[in-house]
Amino acid sequence: MRTHFIVHESFEAPGAYExxxxxRGxxxxxSRVHEGDPLPRSADGIDLLIVMGGPQRPSTTTEECPHFDAAAEKALIAACVAADRAVIGICLGAQLVGEALGAAFDSSPNTEIGSFPVSLTDAGREHPFLAGLGDTFDTGHWHNDMPGLTADAxxxxxxxxxxxxxxxxxRYVYGFQCHMEFTPACVEALIEHSEKELATFADRPYVQQPDQLRANDYTEMNAKLMTFLDRLAADHTGRE
Incomplete structure:
Protein backbone atom coordinates (compact mmCIF):
# COMPACT_ATOMS: atom_id res chain seq x y z
CA MET A 1 0.00 0.00 0.00
CA ARG A 2 1.35 3.42 -0.96
CA THR A 3 0.90 5.66 2.08
CA HIS A 4 1.56 9.39 1.89
CA PHE A 5 1.81 11.62 4.98
CA ILE A 6 1.28 15.36 5.11
CA VAL A 7 3.21 16.62 8.13
CA HIS A 8 2.72 20.24 9.17
CA GLU A 9 5.27 20.62 11.97
CA SER A 10 8.26 18.69 13.32
CA PHE A 11 6.51 18.37 16.71
CA GLU A 12 3.35 16.83 15.17
CA ALA A 13 4.85 13.49 14.15
CA PRO A 14 2.91 10.60 12.56
CA GLY A 15 3.85 8.36 15.49
CA ALA A 16 1.97 5.07 15.48
CA TYR A 17 0.51 5.74 12.01
CA GLU A 18 3.98 5.59 10.52
CA ARG A 24 3.22 -3.58 7.21
CA GLY A 25 5.85 -2.92 4.54
CA SER A 31 5.18 16.06 2.39
CA ARG A 32 6.87 17.73 5.35
CA VAL A 33 5.47 21.12 4.49
CA HIS A 34 7.30 22.80 7.39
CA GLU A 35 10.53 21.86 5.59
CA GLY A 36 9.28 23.13 2.23
CA ASP A 37 8.27 19.78 0.71
CA PRO A 38 5.65 20.08 -2.03
CA LEU A 39 2.28 18.38 -1.91
CA PRO A 40 1.58 15.65 -4.46
CA ARG A 41 0.11 17.09 -7.63
CA SER A 42 -2.64 14.48 -7.77
CA ALA A 43 -3.93 11.29 -6.19
CA ASP A 44 -1.74 9.24 -8.52
CA GLY A 45 0.67 7.08 -6.56
CA ILE A 46 -1.34 7.31 -3.33
CA ASP A 47 -3.48 4.54 -1.87
CA LEU A 48 -3.78 6.03 1.63
CA LEU A 49 -3.41 9.74 2.42
CA ILE A 50 -2.81 10.60 6.08
CA VAL A 51 -3.02 14.30 6.99
CA MET A 52 -1.49 15.11 10.35
CA GLY A 53 -2.27 17.79 12.93
CA GLY A 54 -0.71 21.14 13.65
CA PRO A 55 -1.24 24.39 15.53
CA GLN A 56 -2.88 25.95 12.48
CA ARG A 57 -6.62 26.08 11.81
CA PRO A 58 -8.22 25.43 8.41
CA SER A 59 -8.82 29.19 8.29
CA THR A 60 -5.10 29.99 8.73
CA THR A 61 -3.84 31.92 5.69
CA THR A 62 -0.51 31.62 3.92
CA GLU A 63 0.20 35.15 5.10
CA GLU A 64 -0.13 33.93 8.69
CA CYS A 65 1.79 30.70 8.04
CA PRO A 66 3.65 30.61 4.71
CA HIS A 67 4.28 26.86 4.74
CA PHE A 68 0.62 25.95 5.31
CA ASP A 69 -1.66 26.13 2.26
CA ALA A 70 -5.08 24.97 3.43
CA ALA A 71 -6.66 25.38 0.00
CA ALA A 72 -4.03 23.21 -1.66
CA GLU A 73 -4.34 20.51 0.99
CA LYS A 74 -8.12 20.49 0.71
CA ALA A 75 -7.82 20.18 -3.08
CA LEU A 76 -5.54 17.15 -2.70
CA ILE A 77 -7.89 15.58 -0.15
CA ALA A 78 -10.84 16.11 -2.49
CA ALA A 79 -8.88 14.60 -5.39
CA CYS A 80 -8.04 11.52 -3.32
CA VAL A 81 -11.65 11.12 -2.24
CA ALA A 82 -12.83 11.45 -5.86
CA ALA A 83 -10.29 8.81 -6.90
CA ASP A 84 -11.59 6.43 -4.19
CA ARG A 85 -8.36 6.53 -2.20
CA ALA A 86 -8.42 6.03 1.56
CA VAL A 87 -8.01 9.27 3.54
CA ILE A 88 -7.45 9.80 7.26
CA GLY A 89 -7.15 13.22 8.86
CA ILE A 90 -5.91 13.71 12.40
CA CYS A 91 -6.84 16.80 14.44
CA LEU A 92 -6.15 19.69 12.01
CA GLY A 93 -6.14 17.03 9.29
CA ALA A 94 -9.62 15.88 10.33
CA GLN A 95 -10.88 19.44 10.09
CA LEU A 96 -9.33 19.79 6.62
CA VAL A 97 -11.02 16.56 5.50
CA GLY A 98 -14.40 17.88 6.60
CA GLU A 99 -13.77 21.20 4.86
CA ALA A 100 -12.65 19.47 1.66
CA LEU A 101 -16.02 17.72 1.63
CA GLY A 102 -17.96 20.93 2.26
CA ALA A 103 -18.31 20.97 6.06
CA ALA A 104 -16.80 23.93 7.92
CA PHE A 105 -14.79 23.17 11.05
CA ASP A 106 -16.07 24.25 14.48
CA SER A 107 -14.58 25.22 17.81
CA SER A 108 -14.69 22.36 20.31
CA PRO A 109 -16.70 22.99 23.49
CA ASN A 110 -13.52 22.30 25.46
CA THR A 111 -9.77 22.31 25.00
CA GLU A 112 -8.53 18.75 25.45
CA ILE A 113 -4.88 17.94 26.08
CA GLY A 114 -3.83 14.61 27.54
CA SER A 115 -5.29 11.14 27.78
CA PHE A 116 -9.06 10.93 28.25
CA PRO A 117 -11.67 8.34 27.29
CA VAL A 118 -13.71 8.36 24.12
CA SER A 119 -16.91 6.38 23.77
CA LEU A 120 -18.06 4.72 20.58
CA THR A 121 -21.54 5.66 19.43
CA ASP A 122 -24.01 2.97 18.39
CA ALA A 123 -22.73 3.43 14.84
CA GLY A 124 -19.14 3.15 16.07
CA ARG A 125 -19.76 -0.08 17.95
CA GLU A 126 -21.30 -1.58 14.82
CA HIS A 127 -18.66 -0.23 12.45
CA PRO A 128 -16.64 -3.01 10.78
CA PHE A 129 -13.31 -1.26 11.43
CA LEU A 130 -14.04 -0.36 15.09
CA ALA A 131 -16.20 -3.24 16.34
CA GLY A 132 -14.74 -5.09 19.30
CA LEU A 133 -12.26 -2.37 20.29
CA GLY A 134 -14.27 -1.59 23.43
CA ASP A 135 -17.21 0.71 24.03
CA THR A 136 -14.97 3.21 25.84
CA PHE A 137 -11.18 3.54 25.77
CA ASP A 138 -8.52 6.13 26.47
CA THR A 139 -7.02 8.14 23.61
CA GLY A 140 -4.65 11.07 23.29
CA HIS A 141 -5.93 14.61 22.76
CA TRP A 142 -4.42 17.98 21.88
CA HIS A 143 -6.95 20.35 20.35
CA ASN A 144 -9.26 23.36 20.50
CA ASP A 145 -11.32 22.70 17.35
CA MET A 146 -13.24 19.82 15.79
CA PRO A 147 -14.21 18.68 12.28
CA GLY A 148 -17.40 19.72 10.57
CA LEU A 149 -20.09 17.23 9.62
CA THR A 150 -21.34 16.69 6.09
CA ALA A 151 -24.86 15.44 5.47
CA ASP A 152 -23.45 11.92 5.01
CA ALA A 153 -21.01 11.99 7.96
CA ARG A 171 -16.23 3.88 3.97
CA TYR A 172 -12.63 4.94 3.34
CA VAL A 173 -12.55 8.56 4.60
CA TYR A 174 -12.19 9.39 8.32
CA GLY A 175 -11.47 12.25 10.65
CA PHE A 176 -9.81 11.51 13.98
CA GLN A 177 -9.95 14.51 16.27
CA CYS A 178 -8.27 12.34 18.90
CA HIS A 179 -4.60 11.41 18.67
CA MET A 180 -4.41 7.61 18.79
CA GLU A 181 -0.93 7.87 17.24
CA PHE A 182 0.71 9.43 20.31
CA THR A 183 3.89 7.76 21.53
CA PRO A 184 6.18 9.02 24.33
CA ALA A 185 8.39 10.68 21.71
CA CYS A 186 5.41 12.45 20.09
CA VAL A 187 4.19 13.73 23.44
CA GLU A 188 7.65 14.90 24.49
CA ALA A 189 7.95 16.97 21.29
CA LEU A 190 4.56 18.56 21.91
CA ILE A 191 5.44 19.35 25.52
CA GLU A 192 8.70 20.97 24.47
CA HIS A 193 6.82 23.17 22.00
CA SER A 194 3.88 24.01 24.29
CA GLU A 195 5.05 23.86 27.92
CA LYS A 196 4.44 27.56 28.64
CA GLU A 197 0.99 27.38 27.07
CA LEU A 198 0.13 24.31 29.13
CA ALA A 199 0.79 26.21 32.34
CA THR A 200 -1.87 28.77 31.37
CA PHE A 201 -4.43 25.94 30.98
CA ALA A 202 -3.90 24.50 34.46
CA ASP A 203 -7.48 25.23 35.56
CA ARG A 204 -9.16 23.60 32.55
CA PRO A 205 -10.92 20.28 33.25
CA TYR A 206 -9.58 18.37 30.22
CA VAL A 207 -5.97 19.54 30.21
CA GLN A 208 -3.16 17.50 31.77
CA GLN A 209 0.20 18.97 32.74
CA PRO A 210 3.60 17.66 31.58
CA ASP A 211 4.21 15.16 34.39
CA GLN A 212 0.87 13.45 33.75
CA LEU A 213 1.31 13.61 29.98
CA ARG A 214 4.62 11.78 30.33
CA ALA A 215 3.13 9.20 32.71
CA ASN A 216 0.29 8.15 30.38
CA ASP A 217 0.57 4.74 28.74
CA TYR A 218 -0.37 4.97 25.07
CA THR A 219 0.39 1.33 24.17
CA GLU A 220 -3.15 -0.03 24.22
CA MET A 221 -4.45 2.96 22.27
CA ASN A 222 -1.78 2.41 19.59
CA ALA A 223 -2.79 -1.25 19.30
CA LYS A 224 -6.44 -0.29 18.77
CA LEU A 225 -5.43 2.19 16.09
CA MET A 226 -3.43 -0.47 14.29
CA THR A 227 -6.41 -2.82 14.35
CA PHE A 228 -8.53 -0.11 12.75
CA LEU A 229 -5.87 0.56 10.12
CA ASP A 230 -5.41 -3.14 9.34
CA ARG A 231 -9.13 -3.52 8.76
CA LEU A 232 -9.35 -0.39 6.64
CA ALA A 233 -6.36 -1.40 4.52
CA ALA A 234 -7.58 -4.98 4.01
CA ASP A 235 -11.04 -3.78 2.99
CA HIS A 236 -9.70 -1.11 0.66
CA THR A 237 -7.23 -3.48 -0.99
CA GLY A 238 -9.84 -6.24 -1.23
CA ARG A 239 -12.06 -4.20 -3.53
CA GLU A 240 -9.72 -4.86 -6.42
Whole structure:
Protein backbone atom coordinates (compact mmCIF):
# COMPACT_ATOMS: atom_id res chain seq x y z
CA MET A 1 0.00 0.00 0.00
CA ARG A 2 1.35 3.42 -0.96
CA THR A 3 0.90 5.66 2.08
CA HIS A 4 1.56 9.39 1.89
CA PHE A 5 1.81 11.62 4.98
CA ILE A 6 1.28 15.36 5.11
CA VAL A 7 3.21 16.62 8.13
CA HIS A 8 2.72 20.24 9.17
CA GLU A 9 5.27 20.62 11.97
CA SER A 10 8.26 18.69 13.32
CA PHE A 11 6.51 18.37 16.71
CA GLU A 12 3.35 16.83 15.17
CA ALA A 13 4.85 13.49 14.15
CA PRO A 14 2.91 10.60 12.56
CA GLY A 15 3.85 8.36 15.49
CA ALA A 16 1.97 5.07 15.48
CA TYR A 17 0.51 5.74 12.01
CA GLU A 18 3.98 5.59 10.52
CA UNK A 19 5.01 2.74 12.82
CA UNK A 20 2.07 0.77 11.42
CA UNK A 21 2.87 1.59 7.80
CA UNK A 22 6.52 0.57 8.23
CA UNK A 23 5.59 -2.64 10.04
CA ARG A 24 3.22 -3.58 7.21
CA GLY A 25 5.85 -2.92 4.54
CA UNK A 26 4.08 -0.01 2.89
CA UNK A 27 5.70 2.29 0.39
CA UNK A 28 5.91 5.49 2.47
CA UNK A 29 6.30 9.08 1.30
CA UNK A 30 6.01 12.45 3.02
CA SER A 31 5.18 16.06 2.39
CA ARG A 32 6.87 17.73 5.35
CA VAL A 33 5.47 21.12 4.49
CA HIS A 34 7.30 22.80 7.39
CA GLU A 35 10.53 21.86 5.59
CA GLY A 36 9.28 23.13 2.23
CA ASP A 37 8.27 19.78 0.71
CA PRO A 38 5.65 20.08 -2.03
CA LEU A 39 2.28 18.38 -1.91
CA PRO A 40 1.58 15.65 -4.46
CA ARG A 41 0.11 17.09 -7.63
CA SER A 42 -2.64 14.48 -7.77
CA ALA A 43 -3.93 11.29 -6.19
CA ASP A 44 -1.74 9.24 -8.52
CA GLY A 45 0.67 7.08 -6.56
CA ILE A 46 -1.34 7.31 -3.33
CA ASP A 47 -3.48 4.54 -1.87
CA LEU A 48 -3.78 6.03 1.63
CA LEU A 49 -3.41 9.74 2.42
CA ILE A 50 -2.81 10.60 6.08
CA VAL A 51 -3.02 14.30 6.99
CA MET A 52 -1.49 15.11 10.35
CA GLY A 53 -2.27 17.79 12.93
CA GLY A 54 -0.71 21.14 13.65
CA PRO A 55 -1.24 24.39 15.53
CA GLN A 56 -2.88 25.95 12.48
CA ARG A 57 -6.62 26.08 11.81
CA PRO A 58 -8.22 25.43 8.41
CA SER A 59 -8.82 29.19 8.29
CA THR A 60 -5.10 29.99 8.73
CA THR A 61 -3.84 31.92 5.69
CA THR A 62 -0.51 31.62 3.92
CA GLU A 63 0.20 35.15 5.10
CA GLU A 64 -0.13 33.93 8.69
CA CYS A 65 1.79 30.70 8.04
CA PRO A 66 3.65 30.61 4.71
CA HIS A 67 4.28 26.86 4.74
CA PHE A 68 0.62 25.95 5.31
CA ASP A 69 -1.66 26.13 2.26
CA ALA A 70 -5.08 24.97 3.43
CA ALA A 71 -6.66 25.38 0.00
CA ALA A 72 -4.03 23.21 -1.66
CA GLU A 73 -4.34 20.51 0.99
CA LYS A 74 -8.12 20.49 0.71
CA ALA A 75 -7.82 20.18 -3.08
CA LEU A 76 -5.54 17.15 -2.70
CA ILE A 77 -7.89 15.58 -0.15
CA ALA A 78 -10.84 16.11 -2.49
CA ALA A 79 -8.88 14.60 -5.39
CA CYS A 80 -8.04 11.52 -3.32
CA VAL A 81 -11.65 11.12 -2.24
CA ALA A 82 -12.83 11.45 -5.86
CA ALA A 83 -10.29 8.81 -6.90
CA ASP A 84 -11.59 6.43 -4.19
CA ARG A 85 -8.36 6.53 -2.20
CA ALA A 86 -8.42 6.03 1.56
CA VAL A 87 -8.01 9.27 3.54
CA ILE A 88 -7.45 9.80 7.26
CA GLY A 89 -7.15 13.22 8.86
CA ILE A 90 -5.91 13.71 12.40
CA CYS A 91 -6.84 16.80 14.44
CA LEU A 92 -6.15 19.69 12.01
CA GLY A 93 -6.14 17.03 9.29
CA ALA A 94 -9.62 15.88 10.33
CA GLN A 95 -10.88 19.44 10.09
CA LEU A 96 -9.33 19.79 6.62
CA VAL A 97 -11.02 16.56 5.50
CA GLY A 98 -14.40 17.88 6.60
CA GLU A 99 -13.77 21.20 4.86
CA ALA A 100 -12.65 19.47 1.66
CA LEU A 101 -16.02 17.72 1.63
CA GLY A 102 -17.96 20.93 2.26
CA ALA A 103 -18.31 20.97 6.06
CA ALA A 104 -16.80 23.93 7.92
CA PHE A 105 -14.79 23.17 11.05
CA ASP A 106 -16.07 24.25 14.48
CA SER A 107 -14.58 25.22 17.81
CA SER A 108 -14.69 22.36 20.31
CA PRO A 109 -16.70 22.99 23.49
CA ASN A 110 -13.52 22.30 25.46
CA THR A 111 -9.77 22.31 25.00
CA GLU A 112 -8.53 18.75 25.45
CA ILE A 113 -4.88 17.94 26.08
CA GLY A 114 -3.83 14.61 27.54
CA SER A 115 -5.29 11.14 27.78
CA PHE A 116 -9.06 10.93 28.25
CA PRO A 117 -11.67 8.34 27.29
CA VAL A 118 -13.71 8.36 24.12
CA SER A 119 -16.91 6.38 23.77
CA LEU A 120 -18.06 4.72 20.58
CA THR A 121 -21.54 5.66 19.43
CA ASP A 122 -24.01 2.97 18.39
CA ALA A 123 -22.73 3.43 14.84
CA GLY A 124 -19.14 3.15 16.07
CA ARG A 125 -19.76 -0.08 17.95
CA GLU A 126 -21.30 -1.58 14.82
CA HIS A 127 -18.66 -0.23 12.45
CA PRO A 128 -16.64 -3.01 10.78
CA PHE A 129 -13.31 -1.26 11.43
CA LEU A 130 -14.04 -0.36 15.09
CA ALA A 131 -16.20 -3.24 16.34
CA GLY A 132 -14.74 -5.09 19.30
CA LEU A 133 -12.26 -2.37 20.29
CA GLY A 134 -14.27 -1.59 23.43
CA ASP A 135 -17.21 0.71 24.03
CA THR A 136 -14.97 3.21 25.84
CA PHE A 137 -11.18 3.54 25.77
CA ASP A 138 -8.52 6.13 26.47
CA THR A 139 -7.02 8.14 23.61
CA GLY A 140 -4.65 11.07 23.29
CA HIS A 141 -5.93 14.61 22.76
CA TRP A 142 -4.42 17.98 21.88
CA HIS A 143 -6.95 20.35 20.35
CA ASN A 144 -9.26 23.36 20.50
CA ASP A 145 -11.32 22.70 17.35
CA MET A 146 -13.24 19.82 15.79
CA PRO A 147 -14.21 18.68 12.28
CA GLY A 148 -17.40 19.72 10.57
CA LEU A 149 -20.09 17.23 9.62
CA THR A 150 -21.34 16.69 6.09
CA ALA A 151 -24.86 15.44 5.47
CA ASP A 152 -23.45 11.92 5.01
CA ALA A 153 -21.01 11.99 7.96
CA UNK A 154 -21.42 9.63 10.90
CA UNK A 155 -20.03 10.39 14.35
CA UNK A 156 -18.37 7.16 15.49
CA UNK A 157 -16.89 8.31 18.82
CA UNK A 158 -17.39 11.17 21.27
CA UNK A 159 -15.82 12.31 24.55
CA UNK A 160 -17.00 14.29 27.54
CA UNK A 161 -15.09 17.30 26.25
CA UNK A 162 -15.83 17.06 22.51
CA UNK A 163 -18.78 15.55 20.60
CA UNK A 164 -16.79 14.70 17.42
CA UNK A 165 -13.82 12.48 18.16
CA UNK A 166 -14.00 10.00 15.27
CA UNK A 167 -16.03 10.87 12.19
CA UNK A 168 -16.71 8.58 9.24
CA UNK A 169 -17.30 10.53 6.04
CA UNK A 170 -17.49 7.44 3.84
CA ARG A 171 -16.23 3.88 3.97
CA TYR A 172 -12.63 4.94 3.34
CA VAL A 173 -12.55 8.56 4.60
CA TYR A 174 -12.19 9.39 8.32
CA GLY A 175 -11.47 12.25 10.65
CA PHE A 176 -9.81 11.51 13.98
CA GLN A 177 -9.95 14.51 16.27
CA CYS A 178 -8.27 12.34 18.90
CA HIS A 179 -4.60 11.41 18.67
CA MET A 180 -4.41 7.61 18.79
CA GLU A 181 -0.93 7.87 17.24
CA PHE A 182 0.71 9.43 20.31
CA THR A 183 3.89 7.76 21.53
CA PRO A 184 6.18 9.02 24.33
CA ALA A 185 8.39 10.68 21.71
CA CYS A 186 5.41 12.45 20.09
CA VAL A 187 4.19 13.73 23.44
CA GLU A 188 7.65 14.90 24.49
CA ALA A 189 7.95 16.97 21.29
CA LEU A 190 4.56 18.56 21.91
CA ILE A 191 5.44 19.35 25.52
CA GLU A 192 8.70 20.97 24.47
CA HIS A 193 6.82 23.17 22.00
CA SER A 194 3.88 24.01 24.29
CA GLU A 195 5.05 23.86 27.92
CA LYS A 196 4.44 27.56 28.64
CA GLU A 197 0.99 27.38 27.07
CA LEU A 198 0.13 24.31 29.13
CA ALA A 199 0.79 26.21 32.34
CA THR A 200 -1.87 28.77 31.37
CA PHE A 201 -4.43 25.94 30.98
CA ALA A 202 -3.90 24.50 34.46
CA ASP A 203 -7.48 25.23 35.56
CA ARG A 204 -9.16 23.60 32.55
CA PRO A 205 -10.92 20.28 33.25
CA TYR A 206 -9.58 18.37 30.22
CA VAL A 207 -5.97 19.54 30.21
CA GLN A 208 -3.16 17.50 31.77
CA GLN A 209 0.20 18.97 32.74
CA PRO A 210 3.60 17.66 31.58
CA ASP A 211 4.21 15.16 34.39
CA GLN A 212 0.87 13.45 33.75
CA LEU A 213 1.31 13.61 29.98
CA ARG A 214 4.62 11.78 30.33
CA ALA A 215 3.13 9.20 32.71
CA ASN A 216 0.29 8.15 30.38
CA ASP A 217 0.57 4.74 28.74
CA TYR A 218 -0.37 4.97 25.07
CA THR A 219 0.39 1.33 24.17
CA GLU A 220 -3.15 -0.03 24.22
CA MET A 221 -4.45 2.96 22.27
CA ASN A 222 -1.78 2.41 19.59
CA ALA A 223 -2.79 -1.25 19.30
CA LYS A 224 -6.44 -0.29 18.77
CA LEU A 225 -5.43 2.19 16.09
CA MET A 226 -3.43 -0.47 14.29
CA THR A 227 -6.41 -2.82 14.35
CA PHE A 228 -8.53 -0.11 12.75
CA LEU A 229 -5.87 0.56 10.12
CA ASP A 230 -5.41 -3.14 9.34
CA ARG A 231 -9.13 -3.52 8.76
CA LEU A 232 -9.35 -0.39 6.64
CA ALA A 233 -6.36 -1.40 4.52
CA ALA A 234 -7.58 -4.98 4.01
CA ASP A 235 -11.04 -3.78 2.99
CA HIS A 236 -9.70 -1.11 0.66
CA THR A 237 -7.23 -3.48 -0.99
CA GLY A 238 -9.84 -6.24 -1.23
CA ARG A 239 -12.06 -4.20 -3.53
CA GLU A 240 -9.72 -4.86 -6.42
Missing amino acids: DWARA HEISH TVLATSAGCPRQIVGYS
